[in-house]
Amino acid sequence: MAEVLVLAEHADGEVKKVTLELLTAAKRLGSPSVVWTGPGVDTGAARLGEYGAEKVYAADSPDFSGYVVAPTAELLASLVADKAPAAVLVAGTTEGKEIAGRLAIKTGSGVLTDAVNVTAGDDGAPVAEQPNFGGAITVHSVVRAGTPIIAVRPNAISPEAAAGAAAVEAVSFAASDAAKAAAVTERVVAEKGERPDLTEAQLVVSGGRGTGSEEGFKIIEKLADALGAAVGASRAVTDAGWYPHQFQVGQTGKTVSPQLYMAVGISGAIQHRAGMQTSKTIVAINKDPEAPIFEIADFGIVGDLFTVVPQLLDEIAKHKGV
Numbered sequence: 001m002a003e004v005l006v007l008a009e010h011a012d013g014e015v016k017k018v019t020l021e022l023l024t025a026a027k028r029l030g031s032p033s034v035v036w037t038g039p040g041v042d043t044g045a046a047r048l049g050e051y052g053a054e055k056v057y058a059a060d061s062p063d064f065s066g067y068v069v070a071p072t073a074e075l076l077a078s079l080v081a082d083k084a085p086a087a088v089l090v091a092g093t094t095e096g097k098e099i100a101g102r103l104a105i106k107t108g109s110g111v112l113t114d115a116v117n118v119t120a121g122d123d124g125a126p127v128a129e130q131p132n133f134g135g136a137i138t139v140h141s142v143v144r145a146g147t148p149i150i151a152v153r154p155n156a157i158s159p160e161a162a163a164g165a166a167a168v169e170a171v172s173f174a175a176s177d178a179a180k181a182a183a184v185t186e187r188v189v190a191e192k193g194e195r196p197d198l199t200e201a202q203l204v205v206s207g208g209r210g211t212g213s214e215e216g217f218k219i220i221e222k223l224a225d226a227l228g229a230a231v232g233a234s235r236a237v238t239d240a241g242w243y244p245h246q247f248q249v250g251q252t253g254k255t256v257s258p259q260l261y262m263a264v265g266i267s268g269a270i271q272h273r274a275g276m277q278t279s280k281t282i283v284a285i286n287k288d289p290e291a292p293i294f295e296i297a298d299f300g301i302v303g304d305l306f307t308v309v310p311q312l313l314d315e316i317a318k319h320k321g322v
């Protein structure tokens with residue numbers, strides 16, 4: 001069975017959930033082989049084996065942390081030449097998509113991004129499902145040139161446990177001078193609160209202009225914390241400076257696909273929908289019954305958010321018995 005390369009996302013040896021999602025997709029296409037860059041494979045390999053990884057190509061070189069994404073694309077290109085895989089799957093994160101693009105150029109292959117599902121077509125070749133125009137149209141795409149490279153959105157595929165050998169094979173790697181053109185000069189660890197990461201969260205509470213002000217937006221944080229959710233925001237909010245830009249959801253912000261997305265005081269402009277439309281369940285709170293967000297909401301509450309959210313908080317508190 002042909003190998004399918006999966007680029008692992010990991011931090012401190014801990015495998016990120018999106019990697020398990022990619023393994024689940026890879027298993028439908030062939031025999032999953034993980035590509036692991038940098039240290040940590042000793043702790044990570046067992047987890048990969050629980051989700052079907054048969055092999056793990058581990059390249060532990062300081063070049064990966066020293067030189068942005070080019071070395072990773074170079075490593076993948078050499079593995080593609082060496083192993084002739086049926087496909088390469090990467091996480092549809094900002095980094096993953098840049099790596100996918102670079103790899104496509106290096107290998108003369110087609111690349112598909114923002115896939116929310118990957119299946120095997122009649123001929124066994126990977127078929128990617130992609131939402132377009134803010135989710136109004138779903139397309140199924142195949143790559144016709146080279147090795148299919150597919151960037152899959154985090155949270156779009158449910159990871160399924162499946163035993164794999166996860167046999168680790170060390171790969172020696174040294175980046176070329178060209179791949180060292182952009183070096184990392186400093187790393188600043190972002191202050192991380194208790195809240196889950198926005199793009200990986202199972203629950204997201206997002207606030208819009210309806211919150212009225214920076215002060216008013218705090219009710220969104222309260223609701224998110226009561227639910228253990230990540231906080232998101234519309235562009236109206238981030239442009240106004242009520243909440244940092246890194247939390248913007250939408251076409252020019254983050255793409256999220258949680259189990260539950262709550263849009264509070266958000267109208268549902270197409271550019272916002274583009275970043276959250278594939279959420280499994282969408283709940284909207286808006287005082288305007290004609291707001292477009294209700295067109296895609298599974299549950300809608302028409303009302304003033306400053307009346308509705310406190311009631312919700314009371315109910316959540318009762319439910320938790322506090």
Ligand SMILES: Cc1cc2nc3c(=O)[nH]c(=O)nc-3n(C[C@H](O)[C@H](O)[C@H](O)COP(=O)(O)OP(=O)(O)OC[C@H]3O[C@@H](n4cnc5c(N)ncnc54)[C@H](O)[C@@H]3O)c2cc1C
Nearest residue numbers: 208209210234235236250251252253265267271272287305
């Ligand atoms: C190129 C481009 C890229 C863009 N990218 C993005 C993007 O990535 N993300 C994004 O979000 N936007 C993006 N936008 C902007 C987008 O078009 C909208 O302007 C924006 O999403 C509106 O934000 P909003 O829904 O918070 O505000 P509004 O559209 O002003 O909606 C506010 C909503 O709150 C409701 N409301 C008001 N008060 C209350 C209350 N007290 N209780 C309950 N409801 C209330 C109103 O009825 C209204 O529906 C982009 C635009 C362009 C042109």
